[in-house]
Amino acid sequence: MNFTKKELNITFLGTGTSQGIPMIANNDPVCLSNDLKDKRLRSSILISWDNVSYTVDCGLDFRQQMLRENIQSLNGVFFTHEHADHIGGIDDLRPFCYQIGEMPIYLNERTLRSLEKRFEYIFSEEFKYPGAPTVLPHIIDRTPFVVNNLKVIPIEVFHGKLPITAFRFQDVAYLTDVKTIAKEEKEKLTNLDVLIVNALRIDEHPTHFNLQEALDLVEELKPKKTYFTHISHKLGFHKEVSKVLPNNVFLAYDGLKIKV
Numbered sequence: 625m626n627f628t629k630k631e632l633n634i635t636f637l638g639t640g641t642s643q644g645i646p647m648i649a650n651n652d653p654v655c656l657s658n659d660l661k662d663k664r665l666r667s668s669i670l671i672s673w674d675n676v677s678y679t680v681d682c683g684l685d686f687r688q689q690m691l692r693e694n695i696q697s698l699n700g701v702f703f704t705h706e707h708a709d710h711i712g713g714i715d716d717l718r719p720f721c722y723q724i725g726e727m728p729i730y731l732n733e734r735t736l737r738s739l740e741k742r743f744e745y746i747f748s749e750e751f752k753y754p755g756a757p758t759v760l761p762h763i764i765d766r767t768p769f770v771v772n773n774l775k776v777i778p779i780e781v782f783h784g785k786l787p788i789t790a791f792r793f794q795d796v797a798y799l800t801d802v803k804t805i806a807k808e809e810k811e812k813l814t815n816l817d818v819l820i821v822n823a824l825r826i827d828e829h830p831t832h833f834n835l836q837e838a839l840d841l842v843e844e845l846k847p848k849k850t851y852f853t854h855i856s857h858k859l860g861f862h863k864e865v866s867k868v869l870p871n872n873v874f875l876a877y878d879g880l881k882i883k884v
Contacts, residue, residue, distance in 0.1 A: 627773065627774070629794060631674040631757075631786075631884070632793060634674050634883075635817075635879070635881050636853065636879065637685075637686075637689040638666045638683065639667055639875075639877055639878055639880075640665055640666055640667060640856070640878075641664075641824060642666065644664055644665055645662060645856070645857045647854070651823060652857050653863055660877075661862040661863070662857075662861060663878065664799055666684050666685045667683070667800050668680060668681045668689065670693065672719060673772070674772060676720070677695065677698055677699055678698070678700045680702045680703075680791060680800075681702070681800075682701050682714050683711065683713050684709055684712035684713055685713065685876065686712075686716050686874075687713075692830075694759060696859050698816075701730070701731065702727075702729075702730045702731070702776070702789075703729060703730065703731035703732075704733065704787070704790065705732075705734075705783060705788035705801065706737055706742075708822050708862075714759075715743070717757040718755070720757075721758050724757045727757060728760045728771075731762075731764045731789070732765065734787075742752060743756075746759065758789045765778065766780055768781065774793060774794065776791055776792070778811050779797070779813065781802045782803055783802065783831050784803055788801060792813065794817075795815065795816050795817040795857045795884065797819050797821075797847075799820065799822065800820075800821070801834055801854060803829075803830070803837075816847035818847060818848065818851065818884050819849070819850045821841060821851075821853070822852070822854035822855075823837075823839075823859065824836045824856050824859065825858035826860070834843065835859060838852055842870070844864070848872065849874070850872065850873045850874070851874050851876040855876075862875050881883040
């Protein structure tokens with residue numbers, strides 16, 4: 625099937641790690657920074673085309689992000705994995721469900737089973753709460769699929785030992801919480817216009833790319849542009865880190881909007 629290339633509009637809803645920046649009870653200088661680009665909610669993007677909009681993940685800051693960006697409609701959610709900073713805002717899908725009825729969600733089977741356990745009142749026919757959001761799960765694996773005439777390619781990456789899902793939308797790829805990627809999955813990441821990938825901190829981490837590992841992936845894949853996300857205060861000040869990055873590599877920040 626041939627697809628006409630679409631203009632993709634991407635908004636970085638959040639660019640922080642699981643505890644955000646500033647972190648609770650932390651007096652690190654980055655946490656105390658007055659620079660708004662050092663204020664990071666939990667990581668997520670909004671991706672829009674042809675008058676439809678989807679998020680990748682809906683974490684614990686989802687409500688705040690939707691209000692900040694004045695999002696009036698949403699057509700679905702792509703989930704990367706089941707950790708709280710990526711699913712914790714699922715209940716706040718309710719206003720959008722009032723508009724469209726069932727909210728399509730795209731996720732691997734492991735993530736769906738976790739959601740069913742943790743949000744039984746949403747998924748269980750027996751215990752479903754009348755005011756809960758109504759979702760329509762679509763279980764995905766590594767097989768490409770089509771959403772609103774856009775081809776989506778799932779990419780299996782590893783968050784430590786946990787297999788999670790990254791996504792390629794045309795020539796844009798969104799990878800978060802990545803530590804390793806198998807060779808055959810990296811082949812899905814060639815010829816990118818934009819790579820969005822996590823760069824947690826300077827020091828090595830057991831389940832996330834640090835800055836050098838993220839830069840190594842950029843060097844290997846050679847996308848036209850790269851934006852780092854899922855950033856902790858241990859990476860440093862946005863302004864200072866930005867100065868030492870290659871010309872085609874940028875630190876994303878909350879509220880950043882790009883067109884591809």
